[in-house]
Amino acid sequence: MTQRGTAILNLNNGSAPIELPVLSGTMGPDVIDIRKLHAQSGLFTYDPGFLSTASNSSTITFIDGDKGILLYRGYPIEQLALHCDFVDVCYLLLHGELPTPDQKKTFDAAIKNHSMLNEQLVRFYSGFRRDAHPMAVMVGVVGALSAFYHDSLNISDPVHREQSAFRLIAKLPTITAMAYKYNIGQPYVYPQNSLSYAENFLHMMFSVPTEKYEANPVIVRALDRILILHADHEQNASTSTVRLAGSSGANPFACVSAGISCLWGPAHGGANEACLRMLEEIGDVSRIDEFIQRAKNKEDNYRLMGFGHRVYKNMDPRAKLMRETCHEVLNELGLHNDRLFKLALQLEKIALEDDYFISRKLYPNVDFYSGIVQRALGIPTSMFTAIFAMARTIGWVAQWSEMVSDPDHKIGRPRQLYTGTTMRDVPGSYIK
Numbered sequence: 550m551t552q553r554g555t556a557i558l559n560l561n562n563g564s565a566p567i568e569l570p571v572l573s574g575t576m577g578p579d580v581i582d583i584r585k586l587h588a589q590s591g592l593f594t595y596d597p598g599f600l601s602t603a604s605n606s607s608t609i610t611f612i613d614g615d616k617g618i619l620l621y622r623g624y625p626i627e628q629l630a631l632h633c634d635f636v637d638v639c640y641l642l643l644h645g646e647l648p649t650p651d652q653k654k655t656f657d658a659a660i661k662n663h664s665m666l667n668e669q670l671v672r673f674y675s676g677f678r679r680d681a682h683p684m685a686v687m688v689g690v691v692g693a694l695s696a697f698y699h700d701s702l703n704i705s706d707p708v709h710r711e712q713s714a715f716r717l718i719a720k721l722p723t724i725t726a727m728a729y730k731y732n733i734g735q736p737y738v739y740p741q742n743s744l745s746y747a748e749n750f751l752h753m754m755f756s757v758p759t760e761k762y763e764a765n766p767v768i769v770r771a772l773d774r775i776l777i778l779h780a781d782h783e784q785n786a787s788t789s790t791v792r793l794a795g796s797s798g799a800n801p802f803a804c805v806s807a808g809i810s811c812l813w814g815p816a817h818g819g820a821n822e823a824c825l826r827m828l829e830e831i832g833d834v835s836r837i838d839e840f841i842q843r844a845k846n847k848e849d850n851y852r853l854m855g856f857g858h859r860v861y862k863n864m865d866p867r868a869k870l871m872r873e874t875c876h877e878v879l880n881e882l883g884l885h886n887d888r889l890f891k892l893a894l895q896l897e898k899i900a901l902e903d904d905y906f907i908s909r910k911l912y913p914n915v916d917f918y919s920g921i922v923q924r925a926l927g928i929p930t931s932m933f934t935a936i937f938a939m940a941r942t943i944g945w946v947a948q949w950s951e952m953v954s955d956p957d958h959k960i961g962r963p964r965q966l967y968t969g970t971t972m973r974d975v976p977g978s979y980i981k
Contacts, residue, residue, distance in 0.1 A: 550572045550573060550574055550606055551572065551573050552570050552571065552572055552573075553571045553572065553573040553579055554570075554571045555568045555569060555570055555571060556568070556569045556570075556571050556581045557569075558586075558590070560590060560592075564590070567586070567589050567590055569581050569582055569583060569585075569586065570582040574606065576611050576613075576620075577611060577613065580603045587964075593964040593966075595966050599789075603784075604784060604789065604792070604961075605784070605792065605952065605955070605958070606955075606957075607783070607784070607948070607951060608622070608645065608951070609621070609622065609642060609781060609783075609944075609947055609948060609951060610622075610781045610782065610783045610944070611623075611783070612782070612783050612860055612861075614858070614860040614861045614863070615863060616863060617861055617863035617864050617865065617866050618866065619782075619866050619867065621638065621641055621642060621780070621781060622641050622642065622645055622646070624641070624647070625866075626777075626778065626866050626867060626870070627866060627869075627870060629641075629777060630774050630777050630778060630870045631870075633647065633777070634745065634746070634747075634773050634777075635746050635747060635773050635776040635777055635780070635940075636653065636656065636657050636660065636745075636746050637653065638776075638777050638780050638943070639656075639660075639718055639780070639943045640652065640653060640656050642780060642781055642943050642944060642947040643714060643943070643946070643947050643950070659715050660715055660718055660719045660746070661719065661740075661742040662715075662719070662742075663715050663716045663719035663720060664719040664720065664722070664723055664740040664742070664749070665720075665723065665739065665740060666720060666723055666724065666727070667697050669697070670690065670693060670694070670697060671727065671737065673689065673690055673693055674686065674690070674727060674728070674731045675731075677689070677731070679731065679732065679734065680732070681732070682813075682931060683725070683728040683729060683732060683931055683932055683934075683935040684809060684812075684813040684934055684935055684938070686728040686731070687724060687725065687728055687809050687935055687938060688806050688809050688810050688813075689806075690724050690728075691717075691721070691724060691802060691805055691806045691809060692802060692803055692806035693802075694716065694717075694720065694802040695800045695802040695803055698712075698713070698716060698802070700712070701713045701716070702800045704795075704798065704800065704801070704953050705953075707954070710801070710950050710953065710954075713800075713801045713802070713946075714801070714946045714947075714950065717801065717802070717805055717942050717946050718942060718943055718946065721938070721939045721942045722740070722746070722749060722750040722753065722939055723739075723740055723753060725750070725932075725935050725936065725938070725939045726738065726750060726753035726754045727753075728932075728935060729754055729929075729932055729935075730753075730754075732931070735757060736757070736758060737753075738752065738753045738754075738756050738757075738758075739753070740752075740753060745769065745773075746773070746776070747769050747770075747772040747773040747776060748764050748769045750772065750939070751764045751768065751769060751772060751926075752764065754928070755927065765881065767877060767878060767881040768878065768881070768926055770874075770877075771874050771877065771878050771922055771926065772926065774870065774871070774874050775871070775874075775919055775922065775923070775936065775940065776939070776940040777940075778867040778870060778871060778915060778919075778940075779867075779915075779919075779937050779940035779941055780940055780941065780943050780944050781941070781943070781944025781947065781948070782941075782944065783860075785817070786811050786812075786814070786816075786817050787808040787809075787811040787812040787817060787818065787941065787945070788808065788941075788944060788945060788948050790807050790808050790810070790811040791804045791805060791807060791808040791945040791948060791949050792948055792949065792952050792961070793961040794807040794808075795949045795952055795953060796952065796958060796959065796960045796961040797960050797961075798960075801946065801949055801950075804945070804949055805942060805945050805946065805949075808938075808941070808942075808945045809938045812934060812937060812938050812941065813934060818934040818937045818938065818941075819933075819934050820854065820855070820914075820916040821855075821916040821917075821919050821920035821923070821933045821934070821937070822920070822930045822931075822933050822934060823854040823855075823916075824854045824855035824916055824917050824920040824921075825889075825920045825921075825924060825930050825933075826854075826930070827853065827854040827855070828889050828892055828893055828896075829889070831892060831896075832892075833888070833892065834891060834892055834895050837892070837895055837896055837899065840853065841853070841899065841903070845905055853896075853900075853911075854916075854917075855913055855914055855916050855917030855920070856900055856906065856911040856912065856913055856914065856917065857909070857910065857911040857912070857914065858912075858914045861912075861914070863910065863912075864912045865912065865914045865915050867914075867915040868912065868913055868914050868915045868917070868918060871915050871918035871919055871922065872897075872913070872918050874918070874922055875918045875921050875922050875925075878922050878925045878926070879921075879925060882925055884925055889921075889924070890921060890925070893917070893921050897913050897917070900912070900913055901913070919933070920933060923936065
């Protein structure tokens with residue numbers, strides 16, 4: 550970062566103006582450096598939700614919501630989704646460059662070498678109820694990884710950090726698939742190193758010991774694209790959670806478990822589940838107009854899920870790609886006449902043509918399409934957020950590793966605007 554100039558803060562209290570550095574990154578808005586504001590003025594800033602606050606510098610992901618741009622290490626998401634696979638993107642997010650063929654071969658082998666779970670860890674699953682939400686299981690099992698891998702918990706050691714990264718990227722598909730198998734009462738299916746990352750996950754999810762399973766290449770590519778599009782998304786709530794947990798020196802397994810907990814929230818990773826529930830509630834194409842009118846009614850709290858995005862004020866570039874994948878999958882599986890898919894496609898058509906949605910930039914977002922695609926793949930809605938967590942793990946690990954190696958990082962300690970009762974004495978009746 551470079552200093553571009555200064556911002557002058559006049560407090561109108563007779564004190565001298567305060568000069569604050571204005572810093573520039575390589576892209577995006579400049580930032581006012583307020584690190585010394587309290588020392589100079591005795592004041593804090595107030596920014597609920599951190600809507601205007603940069604909590605750190607980063608070289609990993611860039612978003613321009615107004616222009617609909619998403620870059621991983623400078624590469625447009627559209628190019629990565631079309632020309633790379635998820636392992637390429639994992640390497641890119643971790644190391645900053647796309648791998649050469651030899652680098653990819655070595656990296657892929659390292660990931661596959663860590664895909665199995667310790668059998669004692671597998672026994673953890675039986676401690677959960679069969680109907681436990683997969684995200685609850687994943688929070689517990691991922692957190693428990695730190696009890697098994699003491700050989701890679703020194704976060705100051707780059708080799709340990711890399712080893713932990715390999716383990717998390719490799720084991721999340723196994724942990725996720727086992728959560729599903731436990732849920733439905735089927736035997737666990739162990740990973741196969743001969744398969745690609747996405748193909749292996751489908752194998753662990755849907756194969757059974759009694760039958761041979763071969764994944765449809767269109768389905769494999771669809772899942773791979775879902776993973777790529779969800780791999781990282783700058784300083785969102787779950788990534789900020791991972792960074793905040795990691796700022797205390799917590800191990801990466803605990804930090805990723807914290808990220809999974811945050812992602813579970815319906816306002817974050819649970820949005821694609823909510824989209825499918827919305828479609829079930831609408832029920833039929835004939836009722837679409839009724840629900841659209843409800844969404845337009847200012848006196849009705851109802852809102853359509855899967856439309857608009859807090860960051861993107863243009864079409865989410867991930868949504869464009871997911872829309873293409875959605876139609877590829879529906880065509881391949883012959884599902885365009887499915888009731889919910891017909892409903893979703895009609896709702897999409899209306900939203901893309903209706904002035905109400907267009908003027909408010911309420912475009913269908915990535916959650917709208919990814920839920921439809923995952924349902925087409927046979928994935929139950931309870932697993933949607935779990936697969937999101939599996940994809941986002943690489944982003945969390947890359948962001949955590951960047952933070953730990955940043956000489957400027959400090960333990961997170963947000964301040965507050967206190968609005969409670971002022972100092973008072975304990976009543977005399979309590980004094981013995």
